[in-house]
Amino acid sequence: MVRIALALLIAACVLPRTAHAGRSFYGWLYDTEVMPVRGAELDTWIQDEDDKYGTRNKETWLSWGPLVGVTDQLELGIPVELEWSDVPSATDPTARRTSFTFKRFGIEARYRLAPPDPVEAGPFVPLVRVAVKRDVIVRNVVRLEADAVGSYEAGRIHAVLDVGITGEVSPDAQHFELHPGAGISVRATTELRLGAEVYGELSLDRVVESWATAGPNLAWTHGRFWLSGVFGIGLYHVRVAPRVIWGIAF
Amino acid sequence: MRAPAIAALVAGLGASAAAQPSGRVVGTVTVTEPDGQPARATDVIVYMVGFTEPPSDKVTTIAQKGRKFVPDLVAITVNERIAFPNNDPFLHNVFSQSVPRKFDLGSFPRGETKEKDFPVAGVVDVYCNIHPEMAATILVLPNRRHTLAGADGKFTLEGVPPGDWTVFAYTRRTTRPASAKVTVKAGADATVDLAIVRGAEPAHLNKYGEKYHDTGQIYR
Numbered sequence: 001m002v003r004i005a006l007a008l009l010i011a012a013c014v015l016p017r018t019a020h021a022g023r024s025f026y027g028w029l030y031d032t033e034v035m036p037v038r039g040a041e042l043d044t045w046i047q048d049e050d051d052k053y054g055t056r057n058k059e060t061w062l063s064w065g066p067l068v069g070v071t072d073q074l075e076l077g078i079p080v081e082l083e084w085s086d087v088p089s090a091t092d093p094t095a096r097r098t099s100f101t102f103k104r105f106g107i108e109a110r111y112r113l114a115p116p117d118p119v120e121a122g123p124f125v126p127l128v129r130v131a132v133k134r135d136v137i138v139r140n141v142v143r144l145e146a147d148a149v150g151s152y153e154a155g156r157i158h159a160v161l162d163v164g165i166t167g168e169v170s171p172d173a174q175h176f177e178l179h180p181g182a183g184i185s186v187r188a189t190t191e192l193r194l195g196a197e198v199y200g201e202l203s204l205d206r207v208v209e210s211w212a213t214a215g216p217n218l219a220w221t222h223g224r225f226w227l228s229g230v231f232g233i234g235l236y237h238v239r240v241a242p243r244v245i246w247g248i249a250f
Numbered sequence: 251m252r253a254p255a256i257a258a259l260v261a262g263l264g265a266s267a268a269a270q271p272s273g274r275v276v277g278t279v280t281v282t283e284p285d286g287q288p289a290r291a292t293d294v295i296v297y298m299v300g301f302t303e304p305p306s307d308k309v310t311t312i313a314q315k316g317r318k319f320v321p322d323l324v325a326i327t328v329n330e331r332i333a334f335p336n337n338d339p340f341l342h343n344v345f346s347q348s349v350p351r352k353f354d355l356g357s358f359p360r361g362e363t364k365e366k367d368f369p370v371a372g373v374v375d376v377y378c379n380i381h382p383e384m385a386a387t388i389l390v391l392p393n394r395r396h397t398l399a400g401a402d403g404k405f406t407l408e409g410v411p412p413g414d415w416t417v418f419a420y421t422r423r424t425t426r427p428a429s430a431k432v433t434v435k436a437g438a439d440a441t442v443d444l445a446i447v448r449g450a451e452p453a454h455l456n457k458y459g460e461k462y463h464d465t466g467q468i469y470r
Contacts, residue, residue: 036356038341072356117353119369223458249458 022067022075022110025185025219027230027243028199029162032127032151034112035069040250042066043077047243053209054237058086061103067247072116080105081133104143106133118153126150129164141170147179156187158195175207185219193219197230199241211237224249271436275407279399279419279428280445289448291403293421295325295389296444297396298407298432300415305329306394309365312376312386314342319376319386323422325396328371332388335363343379345457350374350390354457377454382462385454387422410434419444423451 022041024031035041045063052059065079083103089095108131114121127149135141147164164179183197200212213232220227225248232241279296281289305327313320315337326332334344336358344355344364350372355364357380368374368390378384389396399405399419407417412434420427428444456462 036343036354038343038357069356116356117366119351119353120367223460 022077022247023219023221023226024228024245025158025193025195025217026160026162026181026183026197027217027228027245028213028232028241029160029181029183029197030110030127030129030147030149030164031160032112032114032125032149034073034075034110034116034127035067035249036116037069037072039069039075040066041068041247042250043079043245043247045243045245047241049211049238049241051234051239052211052237056088060084073112073114075110077108077110077131078105079108079131079133102136104133104135106131106143108132108145123153124150125153135168138170140172141168143168158185158187158193159183160185173207176204177208177210178202178204183217185217191221195219198235199230199232200236209237211241213238213241215242270411272409272411273434273436274439275395275410275415275417275432275434275442276439277405277417277442277444279403279405280443281403281421282445282447284447284449290401291399292401293321293323294399294403294419294446295323295396295421296399296405296407296417296419297325297389297391298410298415298417299392300413301393301411303327303393303395309333311335312388313337314344314378314384317378317381317384319378319384322386323389323420324386325389325391325398326368327391327394327396329367329369331365331367333363333365336360341380342384343457344376345379346374346376347455347457347459348372348374351388354379375454377456379457382454382456385422385451389420410440412436417442417444419446421446421448423448425449 022035023033043065047061049059062082063079065077067075067077069075081104084100086096086098089097110127110129113126129147131145133143144167147162149162151160160183162181167176179201181199183195185193185195187193195217197217198214202210212235214235215230215232217230227246229244234240279291279294281291281294283289309331310324310326311333312324313335334355336342339360341357341359343357346353350370351368351374353366371390371392374388374390376386376388395407395410397405397407414433416429417432418427418429424446428446430442430444432440432442434440
């Protein structure tokens with residue numbers, strides 16, 4: 001009986017999980033899971049970026065959007081982004097100005113360069129992501145995003161490397177950033193994972209400055225619901241940068 | 251409920267059957283309903299554990315037809331593949347949450363076929379996320395010595411390597427497989443009779459671990 005129990009325990013530990021809809025185990029990083037074909041999910045992101053560049057600005061972003069599985073390897077999303085900012089007044093140093101804005105909308109595609117089945121895909125899974133978003137406030141600004149993501153899974157441990165690049169392009173100006181990040185997530189229970197991640201937004205020009213954060217993360221999956229989050233502590237030009245994502249599959 | 255069968259399969263991952271003289275295992279499976287009434291031995295699979303064999307190249311088919319899996323019980327060898335064609339004029343979403351092989355084929359229409367391999371021995375229960383009445387079981391076995399019993403319960407397992415093995419009989423609606431020890435000698439028949447009690451179809455959850463909230467009428 002001991003041998004049987006041990007064999008079952010080992011099997012349970014090394015067997016990978018079922019692919020879940022577009023889920024990420026990380027707060028700031030994209031992951032490599034996509035939804036099965038004809039699956040649908042509603043995702044929400046909320047992120048804070050406080051005292052970025054030492055400006056005493058407080059920015060909260062909310063991104064919301066449905067995703068659908070077009071094939072077993074390709075999913076499409078239609079995100080809309082809202083921005084809530086609280087910044088010092090330009091004319092009165094003691095006053096602050098608060099605004100809440102519908103900032104952008106767009107479309108994004110995530111293509112998993114491996115079978116959707118974790119057993120067939122093997123431990124290393126790459127994914128590419130591209131997005132095009134239209135700025136609502138400045139109508140001629142288009143934001144382009146691309147990510148190359150790779151994940152590696154070994155037993156309880158899941159690691160991801162996400163290298164993104166963004167560009168905000170208009171007829172008058174352009175600004176590009178590199179968004180590198182990496183993280184590790186360890187399965188604590190069948191539903192809960194704990195880990196840590198590091199993420200940065202590195203300006204490739206002088207339009208804005210760079211910032212970087214790192215912190216502990218967690219991911220929780222329960223049935224059709226998943227949630228992940230990171231409490232990002234500022235490493236460079238930001239005080240705190242927490243981010244929470246959750247999704248509900250249909 | 252599947253634990254006895256899974257434990258038996260895992261314990262059976264032992265010796266590898268090399269090419270050698272073989273014998274046969276013959277016998278009869280007796281099936282009774284829970285109330286003691288005799289039942290036909292259709293959909294009973296007889297298999298052996300204790301040795302391993304490489305898989306064959308064949309692809310077994312479990313079709314989705316008339317809101318049923320056809321057949322609803324198959325036995326394959328570790329690392330063999332199963333094809334899941336949808337023959338119904340509406341979507342099905344085949345999935346399994348069984349520990350030996352979790353998968354989700356997504357929703358796919360008539361005419362499409364998806365395949366899965368099964369690299370780990372065990373009992374894999376397969377369902378449709380849209381139609382709760384659909385259920386099938388895959389026995390992923392360590393060797394190729396398995397067969398479907400006849401309607402009269404008689405079975406023959408050919409090409410069994412000599413040795414002391416355990417024979418099992420399994421049907422979907424049973425809480426535990428029937429088993430018996432058997433000694434196989436080269437060029438001889440070993441006889442074993444098995445008795446199995448059929449039960450009720452167990453309830454199951456959808457792929458999110460929830461009860462089915464409707465009967466799938468929206469998508470039919």
